[in-house]
Amino acid sequence: MTRVLIPTGALGLTYDRDALARGVANGPDIIAVDGGSTDSGPSYLGRGVSKYSRATTKAEWRDLMLARAEAGVPLVIGTAGTCGADSAVDWLYEITVELATELGQKLKVVRLYSGQMPSAVAEALQAGTVTPLSGAPLVDADTVRSCTNIVALAGVEQIRAAIDTGADIVIAGRTTDTAIIAALPIARNCDAGAAWHGAKVGECGALATTNPASGVIQIDFDETGFTIEPLGRTARATPYTVSAHMLYENTDPFILYEPGGHLDVTGSRYTAVDDRRVRVEGSVWVPGLYTVKLEGARVAGCQVVSLTLLRDRRYVENARIWADDIANRCRQIAADRTGLSQAEFTIEMRLIGQDATLGPLETGRIVPTEIGVLSIVTAPTEAQAAEIGKILNPYLLHHALTEDEPMPTFAFPFSPAEMTRGAVYEFCLHHIMALDDPMAIFRLEVTEVGHG
Amino acid sequence: MAELGAVAQKVRSKNAGPFWLTIDIFCGDSDAFERLSAALDSARVAALYRVDVSQMRRFDIPELNVVKFSFPRPTVQGTAADRDMHGAGWSVLIEEMEIG
Numbered sequence: 001m002t003r004v005l006i007p008t009g010a011l012g013l014t015y016d017r018d019a020l021a022r023g024v025a026n027g028p029d030i031i032a033v034d035g036g037s038t039d040s041g042p043s044y045l046g047r048g049v050s051k052y053s054r055a056t057t058k059a060e061w062r063d064l065m066l067a068r069a070e071a072g073v074p075l076v077i078g079t080a081g082t083c084g085a086d087s088a089v090d091w092l093y094e095i096t097v098e099l100a101t102e103l104g105q106k107l108k109v110v111r112l113y114s115g116q117m118p119s120a121v122a123e124a125l126q127a128g129t130v131t132p133l134s135g136a137p138l139v140d141a142d143t144v145r146s147c148t149n150i151v152a153l154a155g156v157e158q159i160r161a162a163i164d165t166g167a168d169i170v171i172a173g174r175t176t177d178t179a180i181i182a183a184l185p186i187a188r189n190c191d192a193g194a195a196w197h198g199a200k201v202g203e204c205g206a207l208a209t210t211n212p213a214s215g216v217i218q219i220d221f222d223e224t225g226f227t228i229e230p231l232g233r234t235a236r237a238t239p240y241t242v243s244a245h246m247l248y249e250n251t252d253p254f255i256l257y258e259p260g261g262h263l264d265v266t267g268s269r270y271t272a273v274d275d276r277r278v279r280v281e282g283s284v285w286v287p288g289l290y291t292v293k294l295e296g297a298r299v300a301g302c303q304v305v306s307l308t309l310l311r312d313r314r315y316v317e318n319a320r321i322w323a324d325d326i327a328n329r330c331r332q333i334a335a336d337r338t339g340l341s342q343a344e345f346t347i348e349m350r351l352i353g354q355d356a357t358l359g360p361l362e363t364g365r366i367v368p369t370e371i372g373v374l375s376i377v378t379a380p381t382e383a384q385a386a387e388i389g390k391i392l393n394p395y396l397l398h399h400a401l402t403e404d405e406p407m408p409t410f411a412f413p414f415s416p417a418e419m420t421r422g423a424v425y426e427f428c429l430h431h432i433m434a435l436d437d438p439m440a441i442f443r444l445e446v447t448e449v450g451h452g
Numbered sequence: 453m454a455e456l457g458a459v460a461q462k463v464r465s466k467n468a469g470p471f472w473l474t475i476d477i478f479c480g481d482s483d484a485f486e487r488l489s490a491a492l493d494s495a496r497v498a499a500l501y502r503v504d505v506s507q508m509r510r511f512d513i514p515e516l517n518v519v520k521f522s523f524p525r526p527t528v529q530g531t532a533a534d535r536d537m538h539g540a541g542w543s544v545l546i547e548e549m550e551i552g
Contacts, residue, residue: 041529134524135472244478247516251509252511253511253520295470346532348533358544363545430471
């Protein structure tokens, strides 16, 4: 039996310290925590930075390092620093070195790097070893070369290689959410289907229980299945909460693709052990070609935004006409004054209160009390975006619906009116790369840190 | 006629990676599941999101009383044209859909 303690769905989301202490007292074989996701958008991967604050990350990581020392088992984090780029791994490594000194811990820290050279990925694309998944954008070698960061998603083989160095702490770059949980059970010959399925159920911490905010769970893996137990006092796992979790953020609720094969839960059986714990058996791992998924992000322009508030009823009722009229006038003026063609920049007016969330898909028709006009300018350079943002300003301030009415003035909550968002990024890879050797494009860095 | 959201227990939409969206309709019980599973027309759902119905995947799961739709995101997550980073706001289009 292999017991995996999972403190939370992501480092930085906080977790229940008492529940973590109970988990440590239960004698886990490893502590595994996820550090990221693509869910907050391409900027983090594009810049190679964490979404969460350094102070919060350090405070939560500190308590996990103390839990590791008490349990005397490895602590593994996957997708460190939100995106798992090499710079994000090094960021968490620096925090770890600081904490090792502050806590008086002497540690073997292993960094698993997932970062890829864009030029090498571009060559692999041309050679046909990188191929698109369903829904992938059309990309060519130049698109790939323009990525500021590309990462490959490691699976259990790479995590296992890191653990096998005798690591106290593994700081992994991009991994699949499940790999950090499945790695040790698979290394110890637990059932592979159970290992991957349990890992999928556990990757969001207590999300597969009745109390998602409690965070901490433990999963026991063995030769025939797994048993999940939430450690928050009020949290319960039920056959429904556990089986329904395969739906979560997953295109297909029965199949999950991972490096080297896929998980099939069509025949899984979910049984309540008691009112808090669930046993799962019958999940199947189907080996296949060894491929890893790639993620990449690149700069898609520079953005300036502004917010204008419409409260006058006639302007609220005619907001779309008003906003489109301003955008159309300013597109022509901006092209004349910046020398850009109209295809090289965009001016978009989102009406908060009317259609900002759904845009052209919106079906609601209720007239609101007020409307926030979010003007979004995207242009090749920051200077051009700033110029165009300023060209919009006098119109946003005073533009009248008709020529024969007194000049209106609208509300601006900020001075300056324009907010510079800097470079904006876009995801541009949804591809897989075939590998002969799982470690071929991943690198391990083993370091002794701190002092005991 | 009723809004789907008044019959279902919960409707959730989320990213399934940056390029796909998945919508889970938790019906709550088998009666609601049977009603919604029969009433939901995939072509109509595809039209709500302006996606090609041939690209839409549908799962009717009686064990969970869930109907699930997955399809390429109407806008790729985080592009300049995207409005909803986590894709969670798209569920309302199904919730507010009138069903027989």
